[in-house]
Amino acid sequence: MTATQDPTTQTTARRLTTPIPGPRSVELMARKHAAVAGGVGTTMPVFARRAHGGLVEDVDGNVLIDLGSGIAVTTVGSSAPRVVEAVQAQAAEFTHTCFMVTPYEGYVRVAERLNQLAPGDHEKRSVLFNSGAEAVENAVKIARHHTGRQAVVVVDHAYHGRTSLTMAMTAKSMPYKSGFGPFTPEVYRAPVSYPFRDGGLDGAEAAARTLDVVDKQVGADNVAAVVIEPIQGEGGFIVPAPGFLAALAAWCRDNGALFVADEVQTGFARTGAMFACEHDDVVPDLLVTAKGIAGGLPLSAVTGRAEVMDGVHAGGLGGTYGGNPLACAAALAVMETIEEEGLVARAREVEALLGGRLRDLAARDPRVGDVRGRGAMLAAELVRPGTTEPDAALAKAVAGRAHAEGVIVLTCGTYGNVLRFLPPLAITDAQLHEAFDVLEAAFAATPGE
Template sequence: MTASTVVGGLDLAQERRIVTAIPGPRSSEILAVKEQEVARSVGHTLPIVAEAAGGGVLVDVDGNSFIDLGSGIAVTGVGNANPRVVRAVTEQVQRFTHTAFTVVPYEGYIEVARKLNRLVPGDFPKRTALFNSGAEAVENAVKIARHATGRQAVVAFEHSFHGRTNLTMALTAKSSPYKQGFGPFAPEVYRVQGSYPYRDGGLSGPEAARRAIAQIENQLGAQSVAAIIIEPIQGEGGFIVPAEGFLATLHEWTSSNGIVFIADEIQSGFARTGSWFAVDHEGFAPDLVTMAKGIAGGLPLSAVTGRAELMDASQVGGLGGTYGGNPIACAAALATLESYEQDGLLERARRIGAILTERLTALAQADPRIGEVRGRGAMIAVELVDPASTAPDADLTARVVRFAHENGVILLACGSHGNVIRFLPPLTIDDHLLNEGIDIVAQGLARS
């Protein structure tokens, strides 16, 4: 018997089910309207329109049921329409929807801050400020670092992605589609090489860090740098896990030079890697951590949490915003954090990671076009390459992703060259759905 998940009164069968061509007639009809009404530059990955989602599936308006291996780009880690989140949001909507925390505070915001101060690594006093999006969190982390240090330069890394606002575009490495035609960008942003073990020619983590440090010192001098910002696992850049010791060596250098270390955990945070945060695997505590995506079960919320002396350095009114820490989003966040803790989702992420790694490694042993399997927990990727040269193979990647979409699996690509397939299933996905999704990817590889 097929398992089912109740979502908003709907009983969603946890199965892959294709009943029309993709896209189906109703999706095609709605997307035709989208072309007329929505800006062309707001694209979409799958040619379908969502009707319902939960557990490990998403159902479109034509009745097709897709295995979800993307979870809204790592947002719905606790599953879509998680019952805890639905209850909390419904209760909050009935009480009030908004006051602006900077006008009239409310307990939900304060409680989210309290919980994040406890969860973010670091045995030191912390403070938290809440915002709306990942890019907004990054912008505010930079503001905090610059004000606290009195310096201006910010250093980011190759293959990074930090957002699409003006400052975060400057921090983001990839030009197309994120930056092309949108300049000029914010000044005093610099980029250096990071750690990319698959393509670093055997360079160790500390060696890669020393290379980056030398670049910073030669270009800027440590005394000019307010902060470095880095994703502990680079997301859009290709799920690149730095070599052991890379981040810790960088952190030692920043600590010695009064430079703020910002860990961008927007995609890698909240149980995704099998720990609360990806940096938990690295053995040190960043000065500031930016968070979003998996924080609130799909509602827009982001945060910066960090050392109290940094967070408190700027003037009153220097941080905030009309919608930042909206009460409905805060209610969703508290329920989401409760789900991670009480529903065993950190352990579930590790189980998902074990299945993905075992299955994908077996595929790689039989198919030399899989250059590397990498990641942690439920944040795993395969890099597809030309076997002879290891050159990125974006065309193969696109064919496999398209095959998955046509056969009922939501699958996302990433990587600076578009040649990485990433696996980001909701942590509520069943083993049978996860394995079936991997089977479809394997079929796509075999037919490509």
């Protein structure tokens, strides 16, 4: 892919006009500390002014290469033309009526498209919400209503949100859960397939270990749903061994539970398939989506088997803002952009380019213990050389050096030692190479212990 002139920033490349952060960002950060609750942190020390494609321009005129997509949200690129045009047109018509009061076609069209796109040839229904956590909570509500059971099974390293229920489902304490208990009951945790740390377990063996815990500690007859990210996000971009997800889905079918795929971070072309569970030929009973669904506007969804979704009584699902008309217009534009611009295939191109450079780095630097992921959802787990001991300090230092040089890169993982890469699919090859050049220099400038 060749770079084209960016009309927003008038550049196709990284540009630093001041140190990071610049004086205007420093001023705004002081105002942020005085006005915004201290519990809201920021990864970057700069304030955005505008963004386009794979670039973000800050208030000091610095242009940064974006390898984060606002945490997998701007998958089709920041300010994607179709999205901008669709939102502007809808805003001129109406911004809200509440679908539960006077419904509108946009909501129905989004539901129809989700039903078409979701894996499986069975009849489906969808319901729209605002955030990923809200959609996860409603998937649990639907599963409990359908099965008449209460227990929800989640796995180690999971992240499902920050609300009361989803905090219970999320594994990591700091910063997501610490001090916020007690948590919602009837949520049970089991081991996950983590090939880098599993001692050679294959998918079937890892699934047997997981299900043994479920059978013994929860009881199959009590399980309403198994909720899992097909590729774990905040937990470290963990890709389970082949066969693991399929074995869990089969267990759910055999035991009357629902298999719920949390594709909040993995959905909408991010992994080189429309949905990550397709890589494992898994058809979920309920599919949870958000983030990349609407190009930056707040929207989420639960899509599932018609007989499950239709079983909930009228009024049992919904919310004032769920399926907001602006967000629906954006979502339809996102899905059109993915199809018209071949972004599923583009994600695989990003995987080849960025994954290749990550593997080359790993071959030279023993501190890169594992390279993993799919599509434009890739990660490097950093360790002490010759061990699997996590090196969170290295991840923080490398990310910090990259930030100072104008590259947005995120960290994650239960141990805080994973660099994760979530570039917009509108990013150019040249921008990816330039960003990785900066990253390699950051590694070289960060000595090992």
